[in-house]
Each structure stands twice: as C-alpha cells, then as structure tokens.
Amino acid sequence: MTGTPAPPAPGGPAPFTADDYTARMRRAAEAADAAGLAGLLIAPGPDLVWLTGYRPVETERLTLLVLRAGQDPVLVVPALEAPDAAGAAGAPALTLRDWTDGQDPYGAAAALLRPAGRYGISDNAWALHLLALRERLPDTGHLALTRALPMLRAVKDxxxxxxxxxxxxxxxxxxxxxxxxxxxxxxxxxxxxxxxxxxxxxxxxxxxxxxxxxxxxxxxxxxxxxxxxxxxxxxxxxxxxxxxxxxxxxxxxxxxxxxxxxxxxxxxxxxxxxxxxxxxxxxxxxxxxxxxxxxxxxxxxxxxxxxxxxxxxxxxxxxxxxxxxxxxxxxxxxxxxxxxxxxxxxxxxxxxxxxxxxxxxxxxxxxxxxxxxxxxxxxxx
Structure with a gap:
C-alpha cells in the first residue's frame, strides 16, 4: 500500500536522483524563508512526491515533512512505513523521525517547530492532522501552500x-x-x-x-x-x-x-x-x-x-x-x-x-x- 513510484518503463526518462530532490527541498525551504515563513509542512500528496519521490498512502497516521531554511529536512513517519520512506529516491537528504502506534506523533512534529512561527502547509493536509498540531502549538500560524508559495512547482526544468x-x-x-x-x-x-x-x-x-x-x-x-x-x-x-x-x-x-x-x-x-x-x-x-x-x-x-x-x-x-x-x-x-x-x-x-x-x-x-x-x-x- 505504500512506497515509491514504480520505476520508469524501459526506454523512459532517467529517474530523478537524490541530488534532484535535495535541490528541490533546499529551494523550497529558501523560498519559504524569503516569504517570511518559518518553514513548510508537507503532507502526503503531490508536494511530497515532487520534493522527495516518496508516495505514501494518505491515512490517519501522521506523515509530515518539515522543511526549514538552513536545517536538514525531517520526515516524521509511522514506524511501519519507515522502510518505504527510507527507500525513496530523496531519502539520503532526509532525517527520518519514526513513531510507533501509541506514541504522540504530533508532539514529535511540534518539537521541530517554532511555537509562534507561521508555516506553509500542503493544501491537501488532513484537517485531523492540522488541528492536532494546532492543539500542541496554538500560537502557530498556517497558510495554504498554494497561497504561501503558489509558484513553487510552476517552473519546470x-x-x-x-x-x-x-x-x-x-x-x-x-x-x-x-x-x-x-x-x-x-x-x-x-x-x-x-x-x-x-x-x-x-x-x-x-x-x-x-x-x-x-x-x-x-x-x-x-x-x-x-x-x-x-x-x-x-x-x-x-x-x-x-x-x-x-x-x-x-x-x-x-x-x-x-x-x-x-x-x-x-x-x-x-x-x-x-x-x-x-x-x-x-x-x-x-x-x-x-x-x-x-x-x-x-x-x-x-x-x-x-x-x-x-x-x-x-x-x-x-x-x-x-x-x-x-x-x-x-x-x-x-x-x-x-x-x-x-x-x-x-x-x-x-x-x-x-x-x-x-x-x-x-x-x-x-x-x-x-x-x-x-x-x-x-x-x-
């Protein structure tokens, strides 16, 4: 049910590399900083695929990529899905923080954030996850990613x-x-x-x-x-x-x-x-x-x-x-x-x-x- 996209068919384009994903994550973090944001919170979906090559199934278990300028990207991920995350093409640039059922993943994610920071968050992030994060850090602000950085994925290489x-x-x-x-x-x-x-x-x-x-x-x-x-x-x-x-x-x-x-x-x-x-x-x-x-x-x-x-x-x-x-x-x-x-x-x-x-x-x-x-x-x- 989880994992990275299938490899390209024979004769297809070469897959994106770890360097490609590293550059995308760095560019996104820097763009967030330039926009006055404390960072970006990336939920499973197209933003996460584009930034890391990782395509997990969206579930009630929290998976969240935290990007901040000048700091290593961190992916908070359920322990049962950590092997798939570690196999993603962009994984070499990520620090994985896994959590097991019964632990508080929102506390683990909140520990990575500034208490009064303002963050861009993926448009498709579940309300379940966003509301739980706001309970941990009620003074933290959030802005939909397409409003915060509407051109993040717009210019193609x-x-x-x-x-x-x-x-x-x-x-x-x-x-x-x-x-x-x-x-x-x-x-x-x-x-x-x-x-x-x-x-x-x-x-x-x-x-x-x-x-x-x-x-x-x-x-x-x-x-x-x-x-x-x-x-x-x-x-x-x-x-x-x-x-x-x-x-x-x-x-x-x-x-x-x-x-x-x-x-x-x-x-x-x-x-x-x-x-x-x-x-x-x-x-x-x-x-x-x-x-x-x-x-x-x-x-x-x-x-x-x-x-x-x-x-x-x-x-x-x-x-x-x-x-x-x-x-x-x-x-x-x-x-x-x-x-x-x-x-x-x-x-x-x-x-x-x-x-x-x-x-x-x-x-x-x-x-x-x-x-x-x-x-x-x-x-x-």
Missing part, C-alpha cells in the same frame, strides 16, 4: 518538460486513435473506456479523467460520461488526461457525429480562434490574466461571452491541475518553464458545447504547444 512533452504526445496519439472508433449508437461511458485504454496503451500509468460529453451534455464542462447513447448529429466534447512518467497530460478536442450544421461549425471555429489567440498571448513577462483576456475577448466580441463559463487555463505538472491559473485577476508574470492549459469553450445549455485545449509551455520568446493534433472540427462515425 528540462527533465520535467521532457516528461510533460511525452505525456502530451501520448494523449495526442490516443486522440488520433479514438477518432477511428465508432461513436454513433454507443454510450458515452463506452467511448470513455476506449479512451482510458488508449491512454494506458500509450504509456499512462494513471488516467485521471475521460470526459465524453455528447449533444446537450457538452454544455456541462465537467460532465461525467454516462449512459446517454451518442447519436448522429451530436457534437461530442472529449477531454482526457492522466500521468505518464509521473507528469500530466490534459487535452480537449470536439468532434461531430456526421456532418455538422453551419451554426455548429461557426461556434467551433470561434473557439478555435479564441484558443489560438490565447496561445499567441503566451510570452515571458505577460501576466497570466493576459492569456485569459486574449481568448475571452474573441468569444465575447462574437456575442457568446456569457457562454464561456470557466477560466482559460490551469497549471500542470505532477498533478493535472495546479498553479498558475489563467484567469482574470491573476497578475503573476509568465516565465520560461511554466506549463499550463489554454482551453476556452462555449457551452450552449440544452444544445451542445465546444472546447479545445492544449498544454503550453512558456519559452524564451513565446510559447510552445505540447499538444499538436488538429484543432479543426473532426467528423466521426
């Missing part, structure tokens, strides 16, 4: 970019293959199962979502594929992704069963143009909100602004959704190495929806798409 590019290419191949299957007369969940199988065939170890939203269901951006039979004349939104080599894919394309109407073609072309403008807005120094504004303006000027009901994009890395977010009010400047989606959409209630999504990385002079399948409206059978 070359090895991370290679993994994201491989995940994007695999998702592209899955899209090319799914266009060959029969849609008409099949249930949404059946096509979703096909997508799941294709992502796994092309190297995904984890599939996070396979949205197949046909006809009026396409007007719901997060529709769960269900029992609706897909019919001729349906627009179908496909949105799918997961993890390959530990990094995410996420792409959307909209297809049509049989020949589309003029209106359907018009709306699809509008979304395609908006997605292109969003992509063209990607460059170092631009604000995240500039990407949203560029895509949204195209849709609003065509009179469909009220039907674009979500942000234009989200970051991606060891999870499929993370900072930065392409949304009005987000003034964080783009820097090379950031990766995020550009995915405008138009959703007409009771009728159909259209979404087109690529993962994009910021380069030195603009942006580069990590999804490269056709953005034209594809006709399927």
């Amino acid at each position: 070359s090895a991370e970019l290679d993994r994201l590019a491989a995940a994007g290419a695999a998702a592209d191949t899955a899209y090319e293959e799914i266009r060959k299957v029969r849609f008409e007369g099949r249930r949404e969940r059946e096509v979703a199962a096909d997508l799941d199988g294709l992502l796994r065939r092309f190297g995904h170890s984890q599939v996070d979502f396979t949205i197949v939203a046909s006809g009026p269901n396409g007007a719901n951006p997060h529709h769960e594929a269900g029992e609706r039979a897909i019919g001729r004349g349906d627009m179908v939104v496909l949105d799918f992704g997961g993890l390959k080599h530990g990094y995410g894919s996420d792409t959307s394309r909209t297809v049509h069963v049989g020949e589309p109407t003029d209106e359907e073609r018009t709306v699809h072309e509008l979304v395609r143009a908006a997605q292109e403008e969003g992509f063209r807005a990607v460059r170092p120094g631009a604000a995240c909100q500039d990407v949203d504004r560029a895509a949204r303006a195209v849709i609003a000027e065509a009179g469909y602004g009220e039907y674009f009901i979500h942000r234009t994009g989200h970051g991606i890395g060891v999870t499929t959704h993370e900072p930065p977010y392409m949304i009005e009010g987000e003034e964080q400047p783009l820097v090379p190495g950031m990766c995020f989606s550009v995915e405008p959409g138009v959703y007409l209630p009771g009728r159909f929806g259209v979404r087109i999504e690529d993962i994009v990385t910021v380069t030195e002079d603009g942006g580069r798409r990590l999804n490269n399948t056709s953005r034209e409206l594809a006709v399927v059978g």
Whole structure:
C-alpha cells in the first residue's frame, strides 16, 4: 500500500536522483524563508512526491515533512512505513523521525517547530492532522501552500518538460486513435473506456479523467460520461488526461457525429480562434490574466461571452491541475518553464458545447504547444 513510484518503463526518462530532490527541498525551504515563513509542512500528496519521490498512502497516521531554511529536512513517519520512506529516491537528504502506534506523533512534529512561527502547509493536509498540531502549538500560524508559495512547482526544468512533452504526445496519439472508433449508437461511458485504454496503451500509468460529453451534455464542462447513447448529429466534447512518467497530460478536442450544421461549425471555429489567440498571448513577462483576456475577448466580441463559463487555463505538472491559473485577476508574470492549459469553450445549455485545449509551455520568446493534433472540427462515425 505504500512506497515509491514504480520505476520508469524501459526506454523512459532517467529517474530523478537524490541530488534532484535535495535541490528541490533546499529551494523550497529558501523560498519559504524569503516569504517570511518559518518553514513548510508537507503532507502526503503531490508536494511530497515532487520534493522527495516518496508516495505514501494518505491515512490517519501522521506523515509530515518539515522543511526549514538552513536545517536538514525531517520526515516524521509511522514506524511501519519507515522502510518505504527510507527507500525513496530523496531519502539520503532526509532525517527520518519514526513513531510507533501509541506514541504522540504530533508532539514529535511540534518539537521541530517554532511555537509562534507561521508555516506553509500542503493544501491537501488532513484537517485531523492540522488541528492536532494546532492543539500542541496554538500560537502557530498556517497558510495554504498554494497561497504561501503558489509558484513553487510552476517552473519546470528540462527533465520535467521532457516528461510533460511525452505525456502530451501520448494523449495526442490516443486522440488520433479514438477518432477511428465508432461513436454513433454507443454510450458515452463506452467511448470513455476506449479512451482510458488508449491512454494506458500509450504509456499512462494513471488516467485521471475521460470526459465524453455528447449533444446537450457538452454544455456541462465537467460532465461525467454516462449512459446517454451518442447519436448522429451530436457534437461530442472529449477531454482526457492522466500521468505518464509521473507528469500530466490534459487535452480537449470536439468532434461531430456526421456532418455538422453551419451554426455548429461557426461556434467551433470561434473557439478555435479564441484558443489560438490565447496561445499567441503566451510570452515571458505577460501576466497570466493576459492569456485569459486574449481568448475571452474573441468569444465575447462574437456575442457568446456569457457562454464561456470557466477560466482559460490551469497549471500542470505532477498533478493535472495546479498553479498558475489563467484567469482574470491573476497578475503573476509568465516565465520560461511554466506549463499550463489554454482551453476556452462555449457551452450552449440544452444544445451542445465546444472546447479545445492544449498544454503550453512558456519559452524564451513565446510559447510552445505540447499538444499538436488538429484543432479543426473532426467528423466521426
């Protein structure tokens, strides 16, 4: 039930090393110090995986990484899970403090903290653990990590970019293959199962979502594929992704069963143009909100602004959704190495929806798409 991620498949990228994880932990601790924090408290989840390579199951037993500038990282871990923690790639840089059932793990963790310090803590930390820590140190403050250090994982190095590019290419191949299957007369969940199988065939170890939203269901951006039979004349939104080599894919394309109407073609072309403008807005120094504004303006000027009901994009890395977010009010400047989606959409209630999504990385002079399948409206059978 616990342990480190599986080793990469033959031909995959070289695994991250202890030095890689040591550098990440040091950089995180220094960033916390620069932000005026006493340190960081990292719970099991994506932050812990990114910082240490250790992926334990989240349970009622406390596992907590404590990072403080100028001090060695300490991982408080249940004794029964200590062997797995010791086998993690980042373990050489960690001091393990194990505890056994019947002992007080929160007291052990509190002993590592400043009584009145202010700490960043993983967004996904259980309330059970946070409240117990606050009972031991009631004057200690806590701030969600994505508020305290929103850009901690946002800028990817070359090895991370290679993994994201491989995940994007695999998702592209899955899209090319799914266009060959029969849609008409099949249930949404059946096509979703096909997508799941294709992502796994092309190297995904984890599939996070396979949205197949046909006809009026396409007007719901997060529709769960269900029992609706897909019919001729349906627009179908496909949105799918997961993890390959530990990094995410996420792409959307909209297809049509049989020949589309003029209106359907018009709306699809509008979304395609908006997605292109969003992509063209990607460059170092631009604000995240500039990407949203560029895509949204195209849709609003065509009179469909009220039907674009979500942000234009989200970051991606060891999870499929993370900072930065392409949304009005987000003034964080783009820097090379950031990766995020550009995915405008138009959703007409009771009728159909259209979404087109690529993962994009910021380069030195603009942006580069990590999804490269056709953005034209594809006709399927």
